[in-house]
Amino acid sequence: MALALLLVACGHSPGRPAVDRLVADGPAGFVGISVVASGGREAALPRDEWARVAPLLAARRLDHPEPLSSYGLDQPQARLVYRPRAGGRLDVDLGAPSFDGRLLYARPARAAHVYLLAADSLRPLLALAGVVLPPPA
């Protein structure tokens, strides 16, 4: 029985965190957050809206994604740009909506994974930069 338990334990892979954080810090970690549309139009997010995207939580992570073009991430329709207090910059590309319109594909710059974010919380922020997300199906 001990051997069986040991084998099960060896075969068990630790689960992923329940929620993936594309951006881990809360609003206090940044001096500025803005949305940049693909056409170049940039809109700084009001500070009271930062909590919607900081921390930026993913509804799902795709472990074996297709080519980025399947998700509209080869030519992202918008980008979230974070400016941390410590300096530098974090970019998160925003692609196409999911098949039912309830989620939005996203990918932090140079990241290997593709993530899905809740479209409802991003819709009003993207509208500031003139990006219109269609309502869910």
Added chain:
Amino acid sequence: MTRRRPRLLSMVLAAAVVVAANVAAARSDKQIDLSANRRFTLSPESRGLARAVPAPLHVTAFLNAGGPAARDARFLLSRYHEVNHRITSSVVDPDTHPGEARRFGVGRYATVVLTYRGRRVDAPDAEELEVSTAILRLLRGGTKTVCALTGHGEPDLSDTSPDGLSEAASALGHNSFEPRQLDLTTGPSATVPPDCAAVLELGPRQALLPREIDALNAYTRAAGRLLVVASPLSSADPNPLLAPWGLHFLGGLVLDPARSQGVDQSDVVLEDLPSANPVAQAVGRLEFPAGGGLVVDGGLRDGLTVSVLARTSPRSYVAPHPDASIAFGPDSVPGPVVVAAAADDSRVEATGEQRVPGASGPRIVRTRVVVTGADTWLTNGFLDHLGNRRLLLNAVSWLALEEPLVAATSRPNLSRPLPLTPERRARILVVTVGLVPGAIVGLGLLVAFSRRRARP
């Protein structure tokens, strides 16, 4: 030393038995289904249906690949393949493969697409009942035309706005029904075409003309099939179409303080579906915004069966003059209120049997009517709420005499949304704040009292 040998021998023997048992098990396909309701074992009807598939049939289930539903779907669909290798299946994650989902026009998780000989039928779930019914529809072949009346302000079947009916049209199309508009308001004569498997009156705003009523009554009397989806908030009066079948609109607006969505008491959630009629099968719950009540009178004549498909809670009521007031008053009609019903009238006519060439004898004439006291539930904005889509497909299937498999393949869908109605909230409060803590305190007192009595 002498004791060790028998022990060692026993251990070797036990290990040999375990290895032999595993080898034998690996070579065998026997399985025991210990799941709830034996949901992973096909019924005899499904097995027979699967065996009857003569050409390749593919089932594509659109599910989150990592979730339990996908695992269950793969397991269930492999059962069909075991019975007939022509039935193949795949599970596609619509989030990982959005292009595939778009290619199939899938807009909802758990959609199952079945394709066979260039035809397609969609099932709303990867459950045996849904998959087997879809296979049955594919095997029957062809599509049936359903004729939707126009000319009275009905929402358009191609309208994609929240008030339109494009989703309803699409759902019918995916299930081998071809919706076609039917205008009886113009032309030299008002006659329902013979190729209409059913006539649908979906959300009229104005009254039907007398010639239309005559034409539709003649149609239904001659074994017609009629779906009436209407609202009391319009000036349309479908009662002349329904009266011969023991049904009529009550008028007024239904309000349900105990079972409604949010703060709008007219956005009623229906959880009481008492009928065994196939129209209500596997529907679960419905959301009927801004609806009216129906009166059901099943005692008109022999052969007429009228079923209550859905009704509101006992705390509901009908406000007869909602423009003036929606509060419960002396002229309000207390619930429960019937908001959906079906009538099935079978009668024998002396002549007309045509199935036997050269013979003309008595024939059975069967009329079916389904009516709902609300029409908003059918629109794009509400069709995917709770069991609304299922109600539409069940109703049209029943009217077109394509009844889903019943009884042995009817297994409850174990994942159902649970609306938090005021009634349910009150129950939760009583149990969590009252009963459970009360029981714990009571048990503690009992134990303390027992110990005190046991002390010398």
